[in-house]
Amino acid sequence: MSRKRPSLPPLAILPPVVTGEEKPKQVPRKKVLPIQSLGDESGLRVTPVLETALPETPPQPPRTRRRTTPRKLLPTVTSSGWLATLAERFLIDAEVDAKMRQIPTAVNEYGYDSWGLHPGTARYGYSLFAWLYRHYWRVQTYGIEHVPPGRVLLIGNHSGQLPIDGAMVAVAMLLEANPPRLCRAMVERWFTTVPLLGTLLQRSGAIVGDPLNCERLLQKGEAILVFPEGARGSGKVWKDRYKLVRFGLGFMRLALATNTPIVPFGVIGGEEQAPSFVDCKPLARLLGMPYFPITPTFPWLGVLGMIPFPTKYRIYFGEPLIFRGNPDDRDEVIQRKVDRVKREIRRLIDRGLEEREGIFF
Numbered sequence: 001m002s003r004k005r006p007s008l009p010p011l012a013i014l015p016p017v018v019t020g021e022e023k024p025k026q027v028p029r030k031k032v033l034p035i036q037s038l039g040d041e042s043g044l045r046v047t048p049v050l051e052t053a054l055p056e057t058p059p060q061p062p063r064t065r066r067r068t069t070p071r072k073l074l075p076t077v078t079s080s081g082w083l084a085t086l087a088e089r090f091l092i093d094a095e096v097d098a099k100m101r102q103i104p105t106a107v108n109e110y111g112y113d114s115w116g117l118h119p120g121t122a123r124y125g126y127s128l129f130a131w132l133y134r135h136y137w138r139v140q141t142y143g144i145e146h147v148p149p150g151r152v153l154l155i156g157n158h159s160g161q162l163p164i165d166g167a168m169v170a171v172a173m174l175l176e177a178n179p180p181r182l183c184r185a186m187v188e189r190w191f192t193t194v195p196l197l198g199t200l201l202q203r204s205g206a207i208v209g210d211p212l213n214c215e216r217l218l219q220k221g222e223a224i225l226v227f228p229e230g231a232r233g234s235g236k237v238w239k240d241r242y243k244l245v246r247f248g249l250g251f252m253r254l255a256l257a258t259n260t261p262i263v264p265f266g267v268i269g270g271e272e273q274a275p276s277f278v279d280c281k282p283l284a285r286l287l288g289m290p291y292f293p294i295t296p297t298f299p300w301l302g303v304l305g306m307i308p309f310p311t312k313y314r315i316y317f318g319e320p321l322i323f324r325g326n327p328d329d330r331d332e333v334i335q336r337k338v339d340r341v342k343r344e345i346r347r348l349i350d351r352g353l354e355e356r357e358g359i360f361f
Helices: 082-090 094-101 119-136 164-175 197-203 211-219 250-258 281-287 302-306 331-355
Strands: 140-142 152-156 184-187 223-226 262-268 314-317
Touching: 094 119, 094 164, 119 164, 119 197, 152 164, 152 250, 152 331, 164 184, 164 223, 164 262, 164 314, 211 223, 211 250, 250 262, 250 331, 262 331, 314 331
Parallel strands: 140 314, 152 223, 152 262, 184 223
Antiparallel strands: 262 314
């Protein structure tokens, strides 16, 4: 049986020997690397792949990064062009714009704050409601000078099927308060799911009624608008108008935890803007709504039936209330403090009902 010889690595072919008669050619210089011998073989020489220099390329100019601008739904204060000019002239209220420029707001490079407020978009919403505030509901405010500077909780009664009362209080704080304040309204989660309305509410400063959000905003010195009745208050039927239903306890725990004064207020005119005679709960559950009101115009006139009546609004602000105590106290202890706020709101409502001369004037 023949014995196999060990295989050797392939050797590179060396260039032919140049004689004196031939003109030597320019051969690229090669590197010679030693390798270990295999068995009893003597040292071998290998030639690696020839190193050839790559052709030099001319230097390329530095590439400039393409800068993209965020897409805006509506022109903002920094927008330019004919669309922004038309918007500034026809859609923006001059007083709203001047008041909002006085309010310091920390926003990022895209114009939003940490909770979704976009001052450029908020001007359009406030401008619309400012016109309704002056000409449709003809709002009158009393005692707004009681609202202190710095962090504050505005607590009041809720009514009217739609959150118009909250919008009117927010516009009053912007136009009538000195200095102007941008209210952060705590709204029901369902309203933020309504197309277009939810986006407008969020970009105008409204946030979902989460205690953590409220506490962080209070620590930044914001004015928070809270309706402790929630959907129970806004969905009241006609026979329960201007009756205060059960208040939640969360706002009082937040006031105690952050040492925040509470300013009670009473709204007159909201109950008559869309009087509900029946709350169709089965239909509300089917549609995922907190309530489904049957009013003189809704659902008989469809979407047009949701337009509220031009009742006259009156908003009464009370003096600030300051509470001390442990925010983690038992519900019975917190309830006694909440009842004091509730009694003050009741007093403001009774005063407004006694002073008004009519529903529409």
